[in-house]
Amino acid sequence: MRVLLIEAFYGGSHKQLMDLLQEELQEDCVLCTLPAKKWHWRARTAALYFMQTVPINPNYRILFASSVLNLAELTALRPDLGKLKKVLYFHENQLVYPVQKFQERDFQYGYNQILSCLVADVVVFNSAFNMESFLTSIGKFMKLIPDHRPKDLEEIIRPKCQVLYFPVRFPDVSRFMPEHKLAHFEKVIGVKRNGIAYQTVGLASQQKCRALMKTSSTARKSGLCEVQPRLHTTQHEGLPSPLIAVARLNKSEASESTNPCQEEDKQHLTFNLSNILSGWDYQQRPLHIVWPHRWEHDKGPETFFEVLLKLKEKDLPFHVSVLGEAFSEIPDIFSEAKKALGSSVLHWGYLPRKDEYFQALCMADVVISTAKHEFFGVAITSPWWVVIIFPCTKAVPS
Template identity: 85%
Template structure:
């Protein structure tokens, strides 16, 4: 069995998912991509490009693609691919993506996604909110057509749909997590060793917090906020896709860095960083600055010890317990004000939400099932 993975926007979370699937499937898959640039043009023209570049293979059984690709165009241009089990994955949808004015929404992008859903065999969304916001918007969206509008498209597409959360490979954060939060994190996402799953019990420090999981976000939402506390050693840790919240304090010491004989040398930068950490490590724990962050990746943020403070809207109520949500800007202001006055509330807090369900250990079997099918006689 061969799985054909197609990603028309190979960057960010789109790339992460494809890389994870490719790692899981190994020689069972073929990956075809376009770079993550000018997504508007990728959405318009990627099908024509892949028509010419996707190699023919009689062993193909499944086609997995993100919704950036116009799947209807590709399968029309390549009838051999149209015979496969076609799985379409929605990281976001163009019917609910934020725009300043409904009339400013480009009809073509949403129309492409609707067509792709109609030809797909399985349509997968990364959250229930993403799925419902898409399906329930189809009727209103199609009313933009001046006449001879198609009917009942939601009823046709909905039976194909399911929710499968996005898995994220977390970095090792044990070096800067306080002990009480690290222990709590292990309880939240600790799993027994099984295949590629991880077992926390008895593992050394850096291996304890190796885990997979994921939450989806909408980066264009207003009034997003998160709270993160400064931890000893945090500024010494740099991970791909994970920026240290201590960037601002480092900039405060910019004058000290400029006096270095060669501030571009790695040794000098590390020396400055460690000096900052040494200074903060001598401070009383409760006196250290409380950092307020607006993360684009909310789990990762919670996984790293942040206290989530999210709007009571969009996908957030689906993921976070009610105590982490606010309804109005005034509520946000009051809670931030309280946290600034009492940073110990954040520092002592242990996250009460669910994390294990977003780990690769929990999701791996579902993705494997999604990418499995019985060979068809006409292939």
Template identity: 70%
Template sequence: MSVLLIEPFYGGSHKQLMDLLQEELQEDCVLCTLPAKKWHWKARTSALYFMQTVPTSSNYRILFASSVLNLAELAALRPDLGKLKKVLYFHENQLAYPVQKCQERDFQYGYNQILSWFMPEHKLARLEKVIGVKRNGDAYQSEGLPGQQESRAVMKTIDAHPESGLCELQPGLCTTQHEGLPSPAAAPVQAEAPERTNPCQGEDKQHLTFNLSNILSGLDYQQRPLHIAWPHRWEHDKDPETFFKVLMKLKEQDLPFHVSVLGETFSEIPDIFSEAREVLGSSVLHWGYLPSKDDYFRALCTADVVISTAKHEFFGVAMIEAVHCGCYPLCPKALVYPEIFPAEYLYSTPEQLFKRLQNFCKRPDIVRRHLYKGETAGFSWAALGSKFRSLLAAEPREDL
């Protein structure tokens, strides 16, 4: 019980991350969670909840939490936990997270994250000494942070809130590691979706299974239309507007394609989804979240192209998993994508995305014969598990 895992939003990639760590650490940890509902409420109040509910123990050595938790508040409310080595996992940056409407940003969530990883002067001095961080005015430039390039981290996760990063707050190492996919030898894992709504799932799932049977038997592999996958949360930061407008334009030109719109849904769904469902009509192969991991990865394995139109992304696990399943990726030439994907898989504008898909619709054999030119093995648990175990190794307590 030396590792204390705390997750205020226990769903999606947050849940998979904690479940994986608990599985790998086995009996050496205790997990404390709250359901994956009312995210903003959890960010504001979960520290008070966990202050009352986390069991007191002299065995804790490390506290591992996601940045939904206001770690500064919890440390203040529970001094016994404040003395632990702390590792904070960032699924997103609330200071840069896209707002859905033109209104004043609620600064509280970004402020929580600042308080959770802010280090006082003596810790910054130690950080500078230990890992070579040079000061540059009010900013800091890192040199040679361990694993910063080669180990984007590691979780067997799907893109529910897949933007991520690690910050070890005690003794002071801060990295920008990210979520990744499972090793090629193992099947990837999809999270169960909280608050899911999918009225069309039964019919579409049947359709998917029927086509999959034909594809695997080789009956219509060359003849079938291009199959496009969009495996992301149905929320505004994934920019479904851009994705569906491109597809509607393909539809207007009578270009043949199928589309599988995967990913989980929450209580509020952007209006573009219902509009697109009607316009795309028979081009839709599947519509909605697939609760079965096997069905989800089977859908990805039958797709030809996977698309991201995200406006905020720390890593993008769903894209890597789709590539792992054989899809040709098309991603914005922005955010984290240029660090992960070779240039030929990037586009700069919606018009460029349309032109790429237009060509693929006319010649789907181009992507079906294509061999991905990037690397994915380095994101697997097999490659990075030892680094996480080292990060979570129990160490003697130190005075703050």
């Protein structure tokens, strides 16, 4: 086991990335995680937890972690890990992450990420905007220190940084697609198969992966270099034919983590939109709108529900499915909107199984993001459905 994967917030896109890396590396890695709960405490204390729980192994060569972890603290507490090639991955950054009020921004979280960058050997961001917004905010952020401020941190960190888009596998979901979408997609694929669009997808990401793992001799010996070329920005598992409904999905969809720190299993929700909508002609039924995001303020739920309630006031017909994961603190707008929307609601709540989630997206007419801050929207990254993004303050393209 030469690659050590550490994830202090093992859920959502963080989990998706680590699971994919673990699947690709197979026997050559070990994964250590904490459940995706109370990220504030994970950012504060995860290093101390992993100091005690990460097994000592003289064969480790690479440490790969997300920026939730305070890498500086961990490597100080575990000098053996400090000797490894340390790769830090930024899903988001705390220097520009939206808060409900400016005074609520805790200096410690951004400071932790800056310290982690200083001790990392390679710092990877999932988009150019993520990288630049972090690096160019360091100077202003450090001015919050009342005196004796450190200098030139951006210049020290920038040479280590690069963009590596989030690796996404697109499974064949044709068995979930309604007939009118299958017919349309057949036409689209018929055109694109004659071109080179799908042949070049992910090439830049592949080259960056190779370069990332060739920056030290220890990386070349680790085995990670041979695996990385398969981690494309958009990795298609064969272009599906709408004439043949393939029942194959990722093997990882049905698998459950055996990590002892994993969250307890969530209650399964039965979901079959095909049955719900079976009596409707697609040209006559109401527009089906899907919102598939975390139930938190940075995803802009107020903007989304404000629009839906205006449609409701005007007696315009629509259906809505509100997906995404909820945590201990749920904005009040969700319970208020569910009651106000009434019979317009088709589904309300998290879908733990990927096939149900894919079905919800495939049966949607539009999938909407109202996020105030989105570096790489994994929840809606797919060529299968339409995405509409409402203009919000600080909303940015991935």
